[in-house]
Amino acid sequence: MNQKTIFTLALGLLIGFCACNNLSPQDRLTVNDDKINDIIAQMTLEEKVEMLHSKTIMSSEGVPRLGIQDIKYADGPFGCREEVGDGFRALGWTLDSATYFPTGSALAATWSSELAYKYGQGMGSEWRTRGKDVILGPAMNIQRLPVCGRHYEYFSEDPILNAMLATEFTKGAQDMGTAVCLKHYAVNNQETNRGSVNAVIAERPLREIYLKAFEKAVVEGGAMSVMTAYNKVNGYYCSENAHLNNEILRDEWGFKGFTVSDWGGTHSTMGAALGGLNVQMTGDSYLGPALIDSVKAGKVPEKVVDDKVRELLRVRFAITPIPEDEANKVMTSQPFGQNIAYEVAQKSIVLLKNEGAVLPIEKKEVKKIAVVGLNATASTAAGGMGAGVKTLYEITPLLGILNEVGEDVEVEYVQGYKNYMGMFGGWMRRSAGAADNSIATAIDEPADPAMLAEAVAAAKDADMVIFFAGTNKFIESEGSDRQNIDLPVGQNEIVKALAEVNDNIVTVVISGGPCDLREVQKYSKALVQGWWNGMEGGTALAEVLFGKIAPSGKLPFTFPLQLEDSPAYALDVFPQKADVAGDLFGNQYRQDIGGQRRFRQPLSPDALYSEGSLVGYRWFDTKNVDVLYPFGYGLSYVTFDYANIKTNKTSYKENATIKVSFDITNNGDMVADEVPQVYVRRIDAQVEWPEKELKAFDRVTINPGQTKTVTLEIPVSELRYWDESINGWNLEKGQIEIVAGSSSRDLHLSTVVTLI
Secondary structure, eight states, X not given: OOHHHHHHHHHHHHHHHHHTTTSOTTGGGGTTHHHHHHHHHHOOHHHHHHTTBEEETTEEOOBGGGTBOOEEEEEOSSSOOOOBOGGGOBOOOSSOOBOOOOOHHHHHHTOOHHHHHHHHHHHHHHHHHTTOSEEEOOBOOOOOOTTOTTTTTSOOSOHHHHHHHXXXXXXHHHHTTOEEEEEEETTOOOOTTTTTOEEEOXXXXXXXXXXXXHHHHHHTTOOOEEEEOSSEETTEEGGGOHIIIIIIIIIITOOOSEEEEOTTOOOOSHHHHHTTOOBBSSOSXXXXXXXXXXXXXXXXXXXXXXXXXXXXXXHXXXXXXXXXXXXXXSOSOOHHHHHHHHHHHHHHOEEEEEGGGOOSOOGGGOSEEEXXXXXXXXXXXXOSSSOOOOBSOOOOHHHHHHHHHTXXXXXXXXXXXXXXXXXXXXXHHHHHOTTOXXXXXXXXXXXOHHHHHHHHHHHXXXXXXXXXXXXXXXXXXXXXXXXXXXXXXXXXHHHHHHHHHOOOEEEEEEOSSOOOOHHHHHHXXXXXXXXXXXXXXXXXXXXXXXXXXXXXXXXXXXXXXXXXXXXXXXXXXXXXXOOOOOOHHHHHHOHHHHOSOOOOOOOOOEEEOTTTTOOXXXXXXXXXXXXXXXXXXXXXXXXXXEEEEEESOSEXXXXXXXXXXXXXXXXXXXXXXXXXXXXXXXXXXSSOOOSOEEEEEOOEEEOTTOEXXXXXXXXXXXXXXXXXXXXXXXXXOEEEEEEEEEETTEXXXXXEEEEO
């Protein structure tokens, strides 16, 4: 299916939505309810229940007798997964190579609503090309743990930033005619025991921190489907958690679409049926024959089944099915998505340190560059256990540098350190043969002497060293959490040795989550966070390193000085002590990892969210804990001045909006983007609050020497807290300080207003 067809379908969807634009985003799903009710009246109980479980590993049943097509899913959240069969076995198609978009934390580093919307558009268009109806994404859980295996998939430690990204992604994808499936609902913040762990959390942090993005994406974004998480929340599996799925999602937020379990995440018939689950993925062990029996026995009212079918059909009617003979006629990855991936990568790169303005690199002043480190050449599109992308191509950092310098600068590449491949390493070593010594046997294996000597020799003979550090997709992976945030396979040892022969070192960190960078920071004049940045990541990185564009990314999470400073570790509530019998998903679907072994459900340890609302920077700032790099931090090749803060009024009622204005001046000699951030502090509060909280931000482009006035809005309703005494939202009145600046710990301006 070509791009013209995709845009025609999307236009049709938009016209249909505009015809009912007086309805809320969720109520638009109900416009076909009369027609849907007629269909349900014609269906047998068996036909209805057939819709409530998987048909294949990536589809659920329609109503064949009545001409209702199946619903087809494909994994995200950063590219359309290759076509798979049972057991996630790749089918070897030739046209299913997709655009590899920057991963979640990279998109979050742009702090851009425009790019989040485009990102959703790019994803939505490729799902249509493949004939898919539902993106299994965005992945949008709060980054509570620095070691979380899916940290790279998730956006941020902050609910406001999270909510913007998820909502705009949702709008962009669904405007292209593809439904999103928000995941993982809810409180899925660790991979350790994720199939059984019980998140014990108070209602206030649940509402204010962990559900905020889901709420916005449903209420404002109009998300059509939601994936329930593997874990339990306060004693109930998410797939049968009536508080989450019925009371909050449907009754409070007005959700009119359907829920689907994570693959293998359904645990009962009665619990799932009455607890708000629509579709069991995969199999029919619960929402299949057993559900039919439960209805016939009078244990589950047939109306409950009817409601589930209605919610599924609403989405089926909202999303135009792609006929089999129109899908997969062209390569999935197309220039439309590739250009979006490139733009996101450009604006996500974070400059952490730039001593002596060593960056940008002047080609005329450098004759030879030593590029050291496997991460300069390693692919990041796939790997580990989770969803990856069979990408059409991938510009690695080394290739990006070579393309940028051409014949002007000599570049010598050396691997520097071994490849650690986790659970796959043993198999790879056996396949490669005993002579292959390039794969590490342990993540903390010291630097290989021969590789180290080669790297030092290259550095000694170069004008500059670009050292590529960080993790990989086997270290940060679905199904397991990292043991620590240390740089692996002797990278600290290597950078120290390089510095002994060449002090002109730029270190680029390629990772999805935070690493302990204290050592590399010490030996590097410049430090750059380069992310897993999609198929054009190497191009974007080279453009930043050589000054074609100014770096403009901001950290969407805190880099702690050491792991023990982060809240779950400081409070000794992670990791939990429990028997682990492998990962739920890995044991069921990934036989290449788990082998043919009997699955045993692990114990259900309690994950105590003892820090409450003090997640990420809220913890570090409230507890006055030093950090390596704060939330919202990122340098540029220019400096910015902030001045003249003011608000449109001095006092505000609950239904009002605070408008905060201030000036930003670009003091440099190149165009640059800045991300001004506005935080709120409570003055003489009686309710417990973090030291400050992000409430508004924007991304602005400012020309050299230009002063631009920025106006940001804070709805007073966003300053409420969840009052557990009334089981509802409440506003604490009184004075608040509004502070603005370039990061959570670099706030230049302040003013005080009163909530009345």
